[in-house]
Amino acid sequence: MPFRSIASSLFLVGFIAVSAGxxxxxxxxxxxxxxxxWAHDESDLAPDPAVIYGQLDNGLRxxxxxxxxxxGTAALRMRIDGGSFNERDDxxxxxxxxxxxAFNGSENVPEGExxxxxxxxxxxxxxxxxxxxxxxxxxYQLDLPSVDEELIDTGLFLMREAASNLTLDPEAIEKExxxxxxxxxxxxxxxxxxxxxxxxxxxxxxxxxxRLPIGDLDVIATxxxxxxxxxxxxxxxxxxxxxxxxxxxxxxxxxxxxxxxxTDWQPVGDPxxxxxxxxxxxxxxxxxxxxxxxxxxxxxxxxxxxxxxPVPDTGENRRQRLLRTIGNSILSRRFATLSRQEDAVFxxxxxxxxxxxxIGNASSIDVTTRPENxxxxxxAAEQELRRALEFGFTDAELNEQIANLRTGLENGADQxxxxxxxxxxxxxxxxxxxxxxxxxxxxxxxxxxxxxxDITVEDVNAAFRELWTDASGPLIHxxxxxxxxxxxxxxxxxxxxxxxxxxxxxANSETTSFAYTDFGPAGSITxxxxxxxxxxxxxxxxxxxxxxxxxTDFEDARIRISLRxxxxxxxxxxxxxxxxxxxxxxxxxxxxxAHSIDELQTVLAGRSVSFGITAGADSFGASATTTPDxxxxxxxVLAAGLTAPGYRPEAEAxxxxxxxxxxxxxxxxxxxxxxxxxxxxxxxxxIRYGIGAQDDLKSHTFEDLEPVxxxxxxxxxxxxxxxxxxxxxxxxxxxxxxxxxxxxRRADPLPFDAAKxxxxxxxxxPITLTHEGPADKALALIYWPTTDGSDQKGSYTRNLLRAxxxxxxxxxxxxxxxxxxxxxxxxxxxNLFPGYGYISAASEVDPGDIQLIxxxxxxxxxxxxxxxxxxxxLQRARQPILENLEESRESNGAWLAxxxxxxxxxxxxxxxxxxxxxxxAITTEDLITEADTWLQPDAALKISIVSTSTE
Numbered sequence: 001m002p003f004r005s006i007a008s009s010l011f012l013v014g015f016i017a018v019s020a021g022x023x024x025x026x027x028x029x030x031x032x033x034x035x036x037x038w039a040h041d042e043s044d045l046a047p048d049p050a051v052i053y054g055q056l057d058n059g060l061r062x063x064x065x066x067x068x069x070x071x072g073t074a075a076l077r078m079r080i081d082g083g084s085f086n087e088r089d090d091x092x093x094x095x096x097x098x099x100x101x102a103f104n105g106s107e108n109v110p111e112g113e114x115x116x117x118x119x120x121x122x123x124x125x126x127x128x129x130x131x132x133x134x135x136x137x138x139x140y141q142l143d144l145p146s147v148d149e150e151l152i153d154t155g156l157f158l159m160r161e162a163a164s165n166l167t168l169d170p171e172a173i174e175k176e177x178x179x180x181x182x183x184x185x186x187x188x189x190x191x192x193x194x195x196x197x198x199x200x201x202x203x204x205x206x207x208x209x210x211r212l213p214i215g216d217l218d219v220i221a222t223x224x225x226x227x228x229x230x231x232x233x234x235x236x237x238x239x240x241x242x243x244x245x246x247x248x249x250x251x252x253x254x255x256x257x258x259x260x261x262x263t264d265w266q267p268v269g270d271p272x273x274x275x276x277x278x279x280x281x282x283x284x285x286x287x288x289x290x291x292x293x294x295x296x297x298x299x300x301x302x303x304x305x306x307x308x309x310p311v312p313d314t315g316e317n318r319r320q321r322l323l324r325t326i327g328n329s330i331l332s333r334r335f336a337t338l339s340r341q342e343d344a345v346f347x348x349x350x351x352x353x354x355x356x357x358x359i360g361n362a363s364s365i366d367v368t369t370r371p372e373n374x375x376x377x378x379x380a381a382e383q384e385l386r387r388a389l390e391f392g393f394t395d396a397e398l399n400e401q402i403a404n405l406r407t408g409l410e411n412g413a414d415q416x417x418x419x420x421x422x423x424x425x426x427x428x429x430x431x432x433x434x435x436x437x438x439x440x441x442x443x444x445x446x447x448x449x450x451x452x453x454d455i456t457v458e459d460v461n462a463a464f465r466e467l468w469t470d471a472s473g474p475l476i477h478x479x480x481x482x483x484x485x486x487x488x489x490x491x492x493x494x495x496x497x498x499x500x501x502x503x504x505x506x507a508n509s510e511t512t513s514f515a516y517t518d519f520g521p522a523g524s525i526t527x528x529x530x531x532x533x534x535x536x537x538x539x540x541x542x543x544x545x546x547x548x549x550x551x552t553d554f555e556d557a558r559i560r561i562s563l564r565x566x567x568x569x570x571x572x573x574x575x576x577x578x579x580x581x582x583x584x585x586x587x588x589x590x591x592x593x594a595h596s597i598d599e600l601q602t603v604l605a606g607r608s609v610s611f612g613i614t615a616g617a618d619s620f621g622a623s624a625t626t627t628p629d630x631x632x633x634x635x636x637v638l639a640a641g642l643t644a645p646g647y648r649p650e651a652e653a654x655x656x657x658x659x660x661x662x663x664x665x666x667x668x669x670x671x672x673x674x675x676x677x678x679x680x681x682x683x684x685x686x687i688r689y690g691i692g693a694q695d696d697l698k699s700h701t702f703e704d705l706e707p708v709x710x711x712x713x714x715x716x717x718x719x720x721x722x723x724x725x726x727x728x729x730x731x732x733x734x735x736x737x738x739x740x741x742x743x744x745r746r747a748d749p750l751p752f753d754a755a756k757x758x759x760x761x762x763x764x765x766p767i768t769l770t771h772e773g774p775a776d777k778a779l780a781l782i783y784w785p786t787t788d789g790s791d792q793k794g795s796y797t798r799n800l801l802r803a804x805x806x807x808x809x810x811x812x813x814x815x816x817x818x819x820x821x822x823x824x825x826x827x828x829x830x831n832l833f834p835g836y837g838y839i840s841a842a843s844e845v846d847p848g849d850i851q852l853i854x855x856x857x858x859x860x861x862x863x864x865x866x867x868x869x870x871x872x873x874l875q876r877a878r879q880p881i882l883e884n885l886e887e888s889r890e891s892n893g894a895w896l897a898x899x900x901x902x903x904x905x906x907x908x909x910x911x912x913x914x915x916x917x918x919x920x921a922i923t924t925e926d927l928i929t930e931a932d933t934w935l936q937p938d939a940a941l942k943i944s945i946v947s948t949s950t951e
Contacts, residue, residue, distance in 0.1 A: 037061075038437075039313050045437040051428065052251050059239030060262050063428050063438075064254050065246045067421045069554065070890040074147050074247025075425035078159045079432060080138040081242070082235035084213040085275035085357075093215010094223060094231050096133040097173075097180055101228065102140065103131075104172045106161035111172050112815060114158060118142070119876035121151050122883035125810065126822070133213045136275065136357065137433055143422055145883035147249045156261045159243070163236055164265050170225045178818030180220050185777050186821055186844050187214055190295040190668055198477045201289035202303055206278030206359065234272030238265050242432050246425040280307040280360040284472035286495065290487030291479040295668030295773060297661045298374050298480050300367040302381055304473040307360040313436040315447060320463060322448075323455070324353050326405075327464030330397045331365075331388050333601075334506070338380060340589070340598050342650040345369060345376040347657050351385075353467055363467040370660050371482055378476070378491070379498035389468060391505040392461035402452055403606025409448050411608060411627060412441035414557035481664065514603050514633070515594035516640035522733070523740025531902070531909065538903050539732065541740040544747040546719040548902040549728055550895050559626050559724040559731075560892050562900035563638050564619040565745075566712025569688040570752040572615070578692030579708065580615050582700040585658060588612035589651035590702065593644040597651075609634045613641045617688075618832050619749070620712055623896075628726055632734040639738035642713055647702040656698050663694045667772045670779035670844070670945040677769055678943060682783055682838065684759045717746040721900040723892045749904060758833040760785040766942045778847035779945040782857055786837040786934045789829030792911055795837075796918050797930045802827035802839055803877035804869055804927060805935075808860050809841060817856070819849050839934060847950045854942055861935035869927050878919055885916050 037055070040047040047053075052064045084095050105111035115125045122145040131140045140162055142155045192212075200209050243262070245254050284305075311317045328351040335349035346369040356362045365385060369377035431438040468474075476491050484490060523541035530537045537549040572580045588611065591597040600611055608630045613622050622641065626634040666672035680690030691697070718739055722731045760783075771777070789795035802825045809823035820843040829837040843853050888894035898912050 039431070039435045040437040043312060043314050043437050045313060045315055045318075045439055046443060048438050048440045051438060052255065054255060054258075056238065056259065056263055058263065058265055058267075059237075060241050060243065060265065061432075062243040062245070062255070062258050063432070064244075064251045064258075065424055065428065066249065066251050067246050067419070067424055068248040069418045069420050070248075070887050072146055072248050073421060073887060074144040074152065074155075074245060074249060075421040076142040076144060076155050076159065077244040077425050077429045078140040078163065079242045079244070079429055080163075080236060081136075081240040082272070082275075083134050083136045083138055084211040084215065085135050085207065085277055086235055086272055087211060087215075087231065089210075089216075090219060090223070091227055091231050092211065092219045093180070093213070093217075094219065094228055095138060095235075096213045096215060097176065097220060097223075098166070098228060098232055098236075099131045099133045099138055099140075100176050100180065101166055101168055101173065102162035104176060105167045105169055107165040107167060109158070109161055111167075111169065112811070114161075116872075116876060117154065117158070119807075120872075120879060121145070121154065122879040124880035124884075135208070135211060135213060139429065144247065145880075145887065147247055152249070152254070152257065153261075156257055160261050160265065163238075163241060163262075166232060168225050168228045168232065173225055173228065175815065175818045177221055179814055179821055180215075181217060182819065182821040182844060182846070184214050184217060184220075185774070185846070188774055188777070190293050190665070190773075193293055194291055194296055194299065194479050197291040198289070198301060198479075201287075201477055202305060202362070202475055203278070203280060203356070205281065207275075208277070208357075231272070233267070233269045237267040237271060238262065239267070239271075242429075244425050244428045244432070246421040246428065248421070277357055277359050280305045280356060280362075281472050282307050284475065286474055286476075286492065288476045288478070288488045288491035288495070290484060290491065291477065292481075292483050292487075293479065294481050295665055296479045296481055297665055298369050298371045298377075299478075300369065300374060300378055300381065301477040302365040302367075302378075302385065302473075303475045303477070304363045304468050304471040305356065305360055305475070306362075306471045310355060310358055310435065313434075318447070319451060322405075323460050323463035324467060326398065326401045326455075327388070327393065327460045327467075328352055328363075329401050329404075330393045330460070331384065331464075333397065333400070334384055334388075335367075335381075336601070337598050338384070340596070340650055340654060342653045344650075344653065344657065345373045345380055347654070347661055349377075349381055361467075363471070368661060370657060371480055374478060374480065375490075375494040378478075378494050379501075382495055382498040383501065383503050385468070386499070387503045387506060389465055390503065393457050393464075394506055394508055395457055396509050396511065397506075398455070398457050398460060400602060400605040402455065405448065406452065407606045407608060409441070409445040411557065413445045414627070415555060416441040418554060418556045418558075509602065511602060512595075512599070514636065516592065516636055516644060519636075519639055519643070519738050519741040521741060522736040523742075524736070525732070533913070534909060536899055536902050536909075537728065540903075541736065543740060543742055543744045544717065545735070545739045545742070545745060546717075546903045547732065547735050548719065548721045548899045549726075549731060550721070550723045550899045551726060551728060552724055552892055552895065554890050554892050555724055557627050557725055558892070559628065559631055559634075559722060559726045560896045561624045561626065561634060561638070561723075562621065562721040562896050563613075563623075563642075563718070564616075564621040564720075564900060565642070565718040566620045566709075566716030567750055567752050567755070568616040568619040568621075568712075570618055570755040571620075571712055572688060572708060574687065576700070576704065576708075577687045578697040579700055579704060580688055581691060581697060582655065583705055583709075584614050586651045586655035586700075586702070587645070587705065588614065589654055590648045591646035591651075592640050593646055596646065596648060604633075604637070607633055609637050611637050611641060613638075613645075618752075620709070620716070628730070631722075631726060631731060632737070635734045635738040639742070642739075643742065645709075645713070647706060649702075652701055659694060659697050663691075663697070666691065667770075669773050670771050670777060673769050673771050673945050674779070674781070678781065678945075681767065681943070682760060682941070683836075684761050686758050714743075715746055717749045717904070718742075719901060719904055721896055721902070723896045723899055756833050758830070758836050760836065760838060761941065764939070764941050766944070768944045768946065770948045771945055772948055775947045775949040776846055777947060778845050778850055778950075780843045780845055780850050780853040780857075781943040781945070782841045782854065783941045783943070784839045784861070784934050784936075784939055785941075786827075786829065786839055788833065788835050788837050789831045790834075792914070793918055793922070793926075794930070795829040796915070797922050797926050798827045798829055798837070798839060798934070800874070800877055800881070800919065800922055801864075801927050801930050801935075803881065804873050805839070805841060805860070805864070807873055807877060808864070809843070809857070812856060812860060813843055813853065817852075819843070819853065820845050847946050850944050850946070858937045858940075861931070861940075862937060864928070864931040865935050866932075867928050869924050869931070871924055874922075874924050874927065878922070881919055882916055885919070
């Protein structure tokens, strides 16, 4: 996993606020059964006329939309208007606990059977069957792989069981307590701890910190069944419930089925009161707060809050929200420019504004920096904020944002007809949650165009200034992994010192044109064939560049591109630890010879193109998504990345700052140790996997990288795949003018046989690794070595064996023992490294339960090897795989993964053709044979990851 991906996931765990959003639900007409109350009833915004809204006499609301992408599937959502905010002190965490209990028995479904019923229909637990609880809603989700009457009825039936018929059996509750405790351990990250501290500072007069959805462990451990029943009856009520169904069905039929299933639902007892969250102060002045945690990176948040009620979703309010968004985007863009300088004092920073639940509004500037740079980073943020407030923004900055907004809205309108049912269901449910109008993408574009040309920098300046005036603050929150004596005083002193300096108006920027549009005479085609049964056209140019085309109608006006060349990680020398890792994070930030990455962002504003080349396991390359209008430009950008990489020193500086900030957090969680160490251990110490030592990573420069990349970038075999809604002649011409115009390349990839010598470690001595996080966090990992994927049936059988193992782990470790929240199982059968593969199991556990987990998993594996696999388990494991294969045939992403090597790896096409048949032919006897071959206790490598405080 590239380090930037790790960093991105950490960036997301910042300050949590709920935003209403701009795109929301719509309506058609109220059902004849009653008059529904929806956001569009009180708005000047026109709802999407395709959505049918209704309300039953008991108050339950529903929204139904016909949609055939993917064909023959449906998405079902049930939203309860209530969450952890609605709990009493003696119920803290029970809303989330109730969500778990929905899968643990009801009046008509025995305990443990609900998930099994869905698995037999092809739904995978956790992927297609899911639920979540937040501060202000509970939502149940089913993604139905077919629209057969039986499955539709089953889905609605199970939603009704969850809504009103849960048994809440005391014994089932008792077993679930350990699972909830395990989930709490899993979620107790430094990001959550920081959020709690920051929220207590920013919103002290609210219940937010006291009503985290995970709840109070004492309440979770002791609450009697009647406490659950009280909460269930108070908030699981029809008048608080909304159903959303989107799919390839007849909407009138679905409406009838909803009415038949839910009309007789009557609430029990008195309704619970609406939540009282508290208030935001309107008159706080400059204040500071400091949070110390040895695991947390250095984060600075500068906030301004305003109390107030949510504004209705109207055209004018959306316009005002847009103006605020533009202002924040311009300021964030300025921060991005500063962060890319060679002497940057922070890694990244951004400005945002969100509705703060239902009690007000919060504006925020969030900065990530090195521990020693927090004062300089705070000063930089203060001065850029003040520069924006004093001098405003420029026309060039506004034009860039307008161009990006217009392109996004145009693409949304062009692609609206092929939106997925799951995406639409999420949009409608989100709109209901935010009390917004679900409008069409076309109407959003039309509204934008009606006033876009009239938006001025004065409008944006006024909207942005309004966020930071007549508001509390600034409220400055600093998080750091080292203690700072008198931190609050130092924070205020740093702010005041910066505020006393003079800031200059922003400089006007000049817009240039993209420099790489001429790569020489267009290449000519030397071969052009079609794989008829798959509809794949394969071509080769006279310079040996290969092109694979797969036109589809699954996504309107959307094109997916894959570029592969050279040998990727196979090219990297074995004695330069972390060099491929350095490339993954630093190389894309180097831009092009003629354009820095920052300038590219301006040059390409308003265009649907992306930039960046990374190293895969066996090739360098890039993936991009574009539109027919921008296909040629996207090819030009990709070809420029191949022929004119920038190798800028500021990218090296940014990488070093990233390493300094986030490398120390890897040992804060067991998952970080997996990424850093375990991925390398199970591949015999191969340095292309895992993450090297911090000093080794920081020692690399582009002078090390450039000679390693030279051969691949100038000579490596190139294969390009284009999938989606495109004109074939236009696609061929775009490639001919770019990659086809390059000097002659190798026709076939180099074999790199020596670099493919990856082996599972021969030593099976158990390994204990340590992390520096909470003492109650541990991870138990088991790896059984297998073999490669050269035999299709064997590889698929092991994948099915993995699925059965996961079923058994869930049933035993989670449901029977209550020892872990989410046990997992995996299977790798390498198509790259001969003889290499493994089956794995992983469980997050209390450290005292590690040996219990290992012994239990050993017993499960031994039983499977001895024949303890049933036909029902095979069906429940196989059916989701078969349904996923069926759906993937209408997925451009899945087709791209097949087409990207259609010429160099034609065997993959044969596997694609026969996958469903091979999976369908696998028997329980086949599974038992594979289990007996591989799942032997003495063959397994066991790895424990525990806290240093419990070692």
